[in-house]
Amino acid sequence: MIYDPSNIFARILRGEIPAHKIYEDADTLAFMDVMPQSNGHVLVIPKAPAVSLDDVDPQALAQLIRVVQKLAPKIRDAVGATGYRLAQFNGANAGQTVFHLHFHIIPMYAGVPLRPHTGKMGDQTEIKRHAETIRVAIGA
Ligand code: AMP
Numbered sequence: 640m641i642y643d644p645s646n647i648f649a650r651i652l653r654g655e656i657p658a659h660k661i662y663e664d665a666d667t668l669a670f671m672d673v674m675p676q677s678n679g680h681v682l683v684i685p686k687a688p689a690v691s692l693d694d695v696d697p698q699a700l701a702q703l704i705r706v707v708q709k710l711a712p713k714i715r716d717a718v719g720a721t722g723y724r725l726a727q728f729n730g731a732n733a734g735q736t737v738f739h740l741h742f743h744i745i746p747m748y749a750g751v752p753l754r755p756h757t758g759k760m761g762d763q764t765e766i767k768r769h770a771e772t773i774r775v776a777i778g779a
Contacts, residue, residue: 640730640738642688648739652686659770661714662779666699667706671770672743675761676753679718679746679769683707689740691729703742710777711744717776718769720746724753 643649651658652668659671661681672680685703689695695703707725715723726743728735734756745753773779 640690642690642694643738644688646737646739648682648684648737648741649688652684659766661770661773662706662710662777664706666702669706669710669744671766673760673763673766674754674758675766675769676743676756676758677720677746677748677751678765679714679720679773681710681714681744681773682741683710683744684739684741690738691735691740692727693729695740703740707742707744713777714744714773715746717773718746720748722747726756 647656650656651670660668661671662669666686667683668686669681669683672682683703683706685695685699687696687699689699692700711723711725724745724747726745727741736757
């Protein structure tokens with residue numbers, strides 16, 4: 640699959656549409672998922688274009704997973720979760736809906752089932768509040 644620069648995450652990277660950003664460095668952006676499967680659901684993306692794991696440059700992937708490792712426990716602790724799940728989909732038949740590589744960091748709470756993967760828009764006020772809490776915790 641050829642990378643389509645009009646995908647929604649490319650548009651977020653170009654600042655064409657808003658996002659609740661929680662972390663940014665030269666190679667990586669992390670922001671809140673608008674349809675969170677749990678409170679504090681974050682997406683981490685490389686700035687360099689890649690559709691999926693298939694075509695990402697290995698160096699860029701290494702950088703990306705380092706950021707995921709750094710952020711995930713901080714997000715978990717910031718939102719009062721007790722675990723986190725990582726998800727990463729490759730191809731439409733695997734559940735990928737946005738064709739710019741991304742890792743989901745999904746905080747897990749005891750006894751709280753996840754909301755569906757392609758669910759409803761979350762409460763924007765609540766998502767904004769979670770973003771603020773996470774930003775404080777990671778010192779962003
Ligand atoms: P995937 O299905 O793995 O490709 O995941 C795409 C994710 O992007 C889904 O969890 C969506 O809720 C999320 N999403 C779609 N549009 C936006 C957006 N504009 N801002 C933040 N998250 C988004």
